[in-house]
Amino acid sequence: MGEGYRGVTALVTGASKGLGRAYALELARRGARVILLARxxxxxxELAAHIREQHGGPDAEVIVADLAAPDGPERVLRELRDRDLSVDLLLNNAGTGSAGPFLGRPLEPQLRSVALNVDGLIALTHAIGAELVSRGRGGIINVSSTAAFQPMPYQASYAATKAFVLSFTEALAEELRGTGVHVMAAHPGPIATGFFDGTSATINPVADTPATVAARTLDDYARRRAVSYPGRAVTRAVNRALTWPARVLPRTVVARVAGAFNRRMRLHEVVDLA
Ligand SMILES: NC(=O)c1ccc[n+]([C@@H]2O[C@H](COP(=O)([O-])OP(=O)(O)OC[C@H]3O[C@@H](n4cnc5c(N)ncnc54)[C@H](OP(=O)(O)O)[C@@H]3O)[C@@H](O)[C@H]2O)c1
Structure with missing residues (x-):
């Protein structure tokens, strides 16, 4: 499905690798002009050159920025203004998360993850969202996770940031209903990326490929869905179904089950690799 992306300028955060890279490639394939952002x-x-070779079309723009830095989002907005770039689709994908027992893992990466996943996302959404509303068109995709739907022992701060993204996005979508600006949350399950690089944690073996998740997210956005559970058919159904028990069971039970699952994934004994 390519409709809806030709002529669109999309800002993709976290585009240097993993899911963000796949979003950028898929957007370019569908005819969008992409602005690639990461550190x-x-x-x-390299990705901008690859897009130029593969897809021709409008040149990809590159913005090098640290969205977890206090002045990171403001610098991005200044850069967009200086280059006269107007964003039609903001794809808030950049996100990090540490795994392991909360008290046993260093504090600093967890604070940086909260700054990126929460502060960076709302700062870009606030500024670019206002521009979109003033133009009466365009949209925002916020990448959350199936981790958003329940507390996740051994991924405690990460899952809490994704719960923030879920709640924030649903509320904003309702506030902007009728403005012409479409807001959608994407909730992938495990994806085969370098998300856990540098630690002993490993991605669940049933993980989807970044390309599959990217394509399905963009299909769902083009269909003006409020929410996307992107992935291949089987994981889409399973991931969506797995969000339901957490909505009806007592939270203590849900936390215990999620903790048992993450212990089976050995996330309670995660260490940094040298
Ligand atoms: N992998 C999974 O299993 C999974 C499942 C569900 C949801 N997700 C979500 O999917 C999104 C992408 O994750 P991924 O798996 O693709 O992770 P990844 O491979 O580690 O990629 C993370 C991206 O974020 C960028 N980034 C990290 N810190 C940044 C900062 N301070 N400022 C700007 N950019 C920064 C990285 O680029 P630089 O290092 O170059 O800055 C990279 O491009 C995240 O929001 C994640 O929570 C992932």
Whole structure:
């Protein structure tokens, strides 16, 4: 499905690798002009060159920025203004999360993850959302996770940031209903990316590919869905179904089950790799 993306300028955060890279490639394939944002300039420039070779079309723009830095989002907005770039689709994908027992893991990466997953996302949404509403068109996709639907022992702060993204996005979608600006949350399950790189944690073996998740998210956005559970058919059904017990069972029970699952994934004994 390519409808809805030709002529669109999309800002993809966290585009240097993993799911963000797949979003950028899929958007370019569907005819969008992409603005690639992350901290790794070399990877972004390599991706921009790859997009130019593969898809022709409008050149990809590169913005090198740290969205977890206090002035990161403001610098991005200044850069967009200086280059006269107007965003039609904001794809808030950049996100990090540590695994392991909360008290046994260093504090600093967890604070940086909260700053990126929450502060960076709401700052970009606030500024770019206002521009979209003033133009009466465009939209925002916020990448959350199936981790958003329940407390996750051994991913405690990460899951809490994704619960924030879920709640924030649902509320904003309702506030902007009727403005012409579409807001959608995407809740992937495990994806085969380098999300856990640098630690002993591993991604669930049933993980979807980034390309599958990206394509399905963009299909759902083009269909003006309020929510996307992107992935291949089987994981879409399973991931959606797995959000239901957490809505009806007592929270203590849900936390205990989620903790048992993450212990089976050995997330209670995660260590950093040298
Ligand atoms: N992988 C999964 O199983 C999974 C499941 C559900 C949801 N998700 C969500 O999917 C999104 C993408 O995750 P992923 O698996 O693709 O992770 P990833 O492979 O680790 O990629 C993370 C991206 O975020 C960028 N990033 C990290 N810190 C940043 C910062 N301070 N400022 C700007 N960009 C930053 C990284 O680029 P630089 O390092 O170059 O800055 C990279 O491009 C996240 O929101 C994640 O929570 C992932």
């Amino acid at each position: 790794s300039e070399g990877d972004l420039r």
